Amino acid sequence: MIExxxxxxxxxxxxxxxGDGSVVSLWLQAEASDFQRFNHAxxxxxxxxxxxxxxxxxxxxxxxxxxxxxxxxxxxxxIATLAAERDRLLALLHDVPEDPFLLLPDAVHPTxxxxxxxxxxxxxxxxxxxxxxxxxxxxxxxASGPVVRAYADSRGQRNWHRVETFHVEGSLLRGxxxxxxxxxxxxxxxxxxxxxxxxxxxxxxxxxxxxAALAPGAYRAYFAPAAVAELLGxxxxxxxxxxxxxxxxxxxxxxxxxxxxxxxxxxxAEATADGIAPAFGADGWTRPxxxxxxRDGRAANALASPRSAREFGVASxxxxxxxxxESLELRAGTLAGRDLLAALGDGLWIGHLWYLNYSDLHxxxxxxxxxxxxxxxRGGEIVAPFAxxxxxxSLLRLLGxxxxxxxxxxxRIVAAETYERRRLASITAPGAxxxxxxxxx
Amino acid sequence: MLDRLESLARRAAPAGVDRWSVxxxxxxTLHLTVRQDVAQAPSRTLDAGxxxxxxxxxxxxxxxxxxxxETGLAAAFGHARALALAAARHSVFDAPYHRPPPxxxxxxxxxxxxxxxxxxxxxxxxxxxxxxRTHVDARVVDWSAGVTATRSEQLIVASDGTRIEQQWSLVxxxxxxxxxxGGTTQTRSSAGQYNGYCRQGGWEVLDxxxxxxxxxxxxxxxxxxxxxxxxxxxxxxxxxxxxxxxxQIHESIGHPLELDRILGDERNFAGDSFVTLDMFxxxxxxxxxxxxxxxxxLPGEFASFAYDxxxxxxxxxxxxxxxxxxxxxxGALSAARARALGAPVDGVATTRAxxxxxxxxxxxxxxxxxxxxxxxxQMIGRVELGVLMRTxxxxxxxxxxxxxxxxxxxxxxIRGGRLAEVVRNPNYRGVSATFWRSLAAVGDASTFEVMGxxxxxxxxxxxxxxxxxxxxxxxxTGVDVFGGAS
Numbered sequence: 064m065i066e067x068x069x070x071x072x073x074x075x076x077x078x079x080x081x082g083d084g085s086v087v088s089l090w091l092q093a094e095a096s097d098f099q100r101f102n103h104a105x106x107x108x109x110x111x112x113x114x115x116x117x118x119x120x121x122x123x124x125x126x127x128x129x130x131x132x133x134x135x136x137x138x139x140x141x142i143a144t145l146a147a148e149r150d151r152l153l154a155l156l157h158d159v160p161e162d163p164f165l166l167l168p169d170a171v172h173p174t175x176x177x178x179x180x181x182x183x184x185x186x187x188x189x190x191x192x193x194x195x196x197x198x199x200x201x202x203x204x205x206a207s208g209p210v211v212r213a214y215a216d217s218r219g220q221r222n223w224h225r226v227e228t229f230h231v232e233g234s235l236l237r238g239x240x241x242x243x244x245x246x247x248x249x250x251x252x253x254x255x256x257x258x259x260x261x262x263x264x265x266x267x268x269x270x271x272x273x274x275a276a277l278a279p280g281a282y283r284a285y286f287a288p289a290a291v292a293e294l295l296g297x298x299x300x301x302x303x304x305x306x307x308x309x310x311x312x313x314x315x316x317x318x319x320x321x322x323x324x325x326x327x328x329x330x331x332a333e334a335t336a337d338g339i340a341p342a343f344g345a346d347g348w349t350r351p352x353x354x355x356x357x358r359d360g361r362a363a364n365a366l367a368s369p370r371s372a373r374e375f376g377v378a379s380x381x382x383x384x385x386x387x388x389e390s391l392e393l394r395a396g397t398l399a400g401r402d403l404l405a406a407l408g409d410g411l412w413i414g415h416l417w418y419l420n421y422s423d424l425h426x427x428x429x430x431x432x433x434x435x436x437x438x439x440x441r442g443g444e445i446v447a448p449f450a451x452x453x454x455x456x457s458l459l460r461l462l463g464x465x466x467x468x469x470x471x472x473x474x475r476i477v478a479a480e481t482y483e484r485r486r487l488a489s490i491t492a493p494g495a496x497x498x499x500x501x502x503x504x
Numbered sequence: 505m506l507d508r509l510e511s512l513a514r515r516a517a518p519a520g521v522d523r524w525s526v527x528x529x530x531x532x533t534l535h536l537t538v539r540q541d542v543a544q545a546p547s548r549t550l551d552a553g554x555x556x557x558x559x560x561x562x563x564x565x566x567x568x569x570x571x572x573x574e575t576g577l578a579a580a581f582g583h584a585r586a587l588a589l590a591a592a593r594h595s596v597f598d599a600p601y602h603r604p605p606p607x608x609x610x611x612x613x614x615x616x617x618x619x620x621x622x623x624x625x626x627x628x629x630x631x632x633x634x635x636x637r638t639h640v641d642a643r644v645v646d647w648s649a650g651v652t653a654t655r656s657e658q659l660i661v662a663s664d665g666t667r668i669e670q671q672w673s674l675v676x677x678x679x680x681x682x683x684x685x686g687g688t689t690q691t692r693s694s695a696g697q698y699n700g701y702c703r704q705g706g707w708e709v710l711d712x713x714x715x716x717x718x719x720x721x722x723x724x725x726x727x728x729x730x731x732x733x734x735x736x737x738x739x740x741x742x743x744x745x746x747x748x749x750x751x752q753i754h755e756s757i758g759h760p761l762e763l764d765r766i767l768g769d770e771r772n773f774a775g776d777s778f779v780t781l782d783m784f785x786x787x788x789x790x791x792x793x794x795x796x797x798x799x800x801x802l803p804g805e806f807a808s809f810a811y812d813x814x815x816x817x818x819x820x821x822x823x824x825x826x827x828x829x830x831x832x833x834x835g836a837l838s839a840a841r842a843r844a845l846g847a848p849v850d851g852v853a854t855t856r857a858x859x860x861x862x863x864x865x866x867x868x869x870x871x872x873x874x875x876x877x878x879x880x881x882q883m884i885g886r887v888e889l890g891v892l893m894r895t896x897x898x899x900x901x902x903x904x905x906x907x908x909x910x911x912x913x914x915x916x917x918i919r920g921g922r923l924a925e926v927v928r929n930p931n932y933r934g935v936s937a938t939f940w941r942s943l944a945a946v947g948d949a950s951t952f953e954v955m956g957x958x959x960x961x962x963x964x965x966x967x968x969x970x971x972x973x974x975x976x977x978x979x980x981t982g983v984d985v986f987g988g989a990s
Binding site for chain 2: 096098100101102103104105106107108109110111112113114115116120126127128129130131132133134135136137148155158159160162163164165185186189192193200202203204206232233234236241310311312316370417418419420421422423424425426428430431432434451453455457480481482483485503504
């Protein structure tokens with residue numbers, strides 16, 4: 064697993080200052096991960112992955128080309144490989160059209176964040192699951208190990224972000240019902256893992272009651288923070304980016320145009336300073352500590368990548384090319400946790416949502432399924448779980464005229480995605496009480 | 505890297521284990537995009553590494569490394585062996601009861617115009633031309649064209665003498681247009697905004713996709729949709745074209761039939777299945793017109809291969825015949841697990857990993873609906889009131905792969921047996937367990953198209969993998985159809 068001296072060695076060897084106006088940059092994404100998946104509290108598959116992908120980019124005279132390579136972890140061999148590719152890219156630039164929207168950082172901003180943890184060994188994880196969940200139908204995934212994002216360029220900038228984390232996501236199942244548990248952090252605790260399992264068991268006891276059958280229709284509903292994070296996760300895909308906003312393909316186009324508004328209590332921001340995502344991106348741009356995206360229910364900033372910033376003539380937020388928020392937060396409200404069931408009265412408690420997509424992008428209308436701990440509440444009391452139901456409703460309405468309140472406490476939902484590599488992102492959200500949620504199937 | 509992998513692996517492999525294997529992968533991908541006639545920086549990815557697998561006693565462990573030296577492989581073997589020993593104490597299954605037989609073979613995509621034959625400048629020119637053709641007038645407010653081309657090589661070597669070399673050449677073109685007219689914005693694409701047209705082959709794939717000039721159609725349809733009325737709501741007949749059928753097959757046949765889901769491995773993430781082990785051999789999945797094959801042998805389809813990643817040889821197999829469910833989508837290991845539970849199911853060659861850094865699991869490969877005997881005109885002609893939908897743009901389905909809701913980019917009403925007006929924002933919903941029984945007609949070979957997706961997600965850790973779906977147009981009756989709110 065690479066350490067800071069490797070970044071410096073690669074940076075010095077490949078990104079020395081250049082006198083010809085060209086810029087060479089290096090973006091590293093590395094991890095040494097232990098992945099374990101469990102079924103029936105037994106190990107289904109265990110994999111150790113050591114990988115470092117280096118994106119080498121060269122820019123000269125308004126032209127740019129880039130290659131992403133896997134590094135072997137042998138410094139001399141890696142420098143030789145990267146140097147050869149750098150020279151190939153510099154030669155290739157003659158065949159690359161000039162890019163009028165190319166924008167490089169205009170200042171040098173070194174950053175460093177290095178957080179060490181106490182992580183479990185694979186054997187410790189197996190023992191913990193086997194010891195605390197033996198005999199139960201426990202299905203789980205555990206990812207653990209250090210993750211690095213790093214950047215170097217020939218302007219002299221160096222950025223380093225290394226965190227050591229573990230992430231347990233499990234499902235405890237009984238009688239067709241399932242309870243979700245998440246145990247994530249930087250310092251592994253066998254006791255804390257056992258406590259999460261106990262909480263899941265307690266919830267399963269409620270889920271053991273006979274399930275209620277729901278008919279399609281409008282329901283008063285409480286979305287727990289994990290469910291709100293699912294809604295915001297879909298919204299993130301094209302709701303907040305500047306390119307989507309300007310090309311008319313944003314799900315928040317009506318918010319941006321002023322034709323629609325969220326409730327005035329809705330405040331959203333990309334809060335990089337409070338998240339786990341690195342404060343710099345693949346192009347060397349550092350990110351503001353906070354970018355307000357929705358202020359008092361109305362559109363504020365759109366996240367701008369360097370390319371969009373140049374194309375549309377605004378300041379860059381150093382956002383990724385996809386302009387996705389990576390540290391999105393929704394401000395808390397005033398609903399106290401102890402008052403939630405009473406405030407819900409007669410309605411649905413929705414613990415999680417699943418498989419969201421847009422049924423009408425331009426209306427910000429979403430569809431998806433309820434999943435895991437979902438209950439019918441009557442008179443402020445949980446009376447029965449209900450089977451997965453499909454909803455189809457506008458988020459502009461749910462967090463607009465349909466919003467009854469947001470909880471006073473929030474949860475940080477850490478991204479569990481591991482496509483290609485472990486993702487460093489989070490959504491921080493309160494629970495939301497809404498009226499008229501449309502269930503369809 | 506692959507040329508020395510076998511000899512280095514044999515030197516680095518540990519003694520005293522029951523079986524070891526290495527799977528080396530080298531993927532070389534080039535991606536070009538031109539948006540609004542501005543070329544974006546060409547992006548190349550050279551992804552290379554090795555997955556090492558060790559079986560020791562009752563356990564199996566995997567370790568991935570990009571260091572393919574003898575030292576690097578030895579370290580990976582050490583990790584894999586340690587994991588195998590840890591797994592042996594608490595494994596879902598005992599590794600020895602599934603031991604893949606030795607296999608030796610080669611495979612390579614049939615290519616007419618090799619990827620190496622086209623230089624960057626010429627390829628840029630092709631993409632730029634396709635992009636420019638898409639800007640038909642000022643109502644098109646955003647437009648782009650792109651190409652992703654991958655040359656992938658894989659070598660599997662195992663302690664039992666297995667040696668499988670496979671090479672693939674993969675091309676995915678895409679064109680997209682967003683039009684704004686009369687206060688409405690609509691997006692149309694050549695074959696889906698998530699690259700439904702993807703094939704094995706060389707640059708001839710661009711010609712097959714009509715890449716050079718298809719942007720004109722794409723743009724005009726986006727403009728046309730802006731002026732179209734909303735799709736009506738009601739219980740209607742539904743005629744799905746292949747670029748929507750592929751999604752319908754994928755979500756409501758492919759995923760439910762994955763044997764590892766049925767065995768419960770995916771319940772913490774992707775979910776389980778409404779299909780249970782006792783259904784194979786008797787369950788009526790669809791009408792008598794439904795024939796579904798797992799066919800990794802179809803040349804040109806996106807997930808064709810000669811062996812899966814456990815070394816099982818590829819074979820065309822019916823999973824559903826005349827509507828009756830016969831076999832699951834599970835590899836040899838999952839099939840052995842199912843048989844141990846008393847279910848007499850056979851596996852198919854479909855255990856695959858997305859790359860060197862992930863261990864193989866049950867995936868869809870090429871999952872196809874076989875052609876029937878109806879022409880498109882005959883199917884349209886028998887519909888009194890219905891909708892013809894093309895090109896998926898939205899998909900959502902429950903964790904048991906039962907209740908679904910899908911949306912399409914383009915739709916045309918069918919009235920009195922004739923195509924009528926275009927409508928916008930079409931959606932439909934249903935239940936997998938009953939939807940396929942409403943299959944009323946299956947298009948003949950003239951309606952059959954080979955599609956696929958580069959983006960099938962599944963697994964923990966997550967894997968996104970290429971799959972193929974070929975299908976004729978298909979007619980369903982009594983479907984819950986509706987439009988959008990804008």
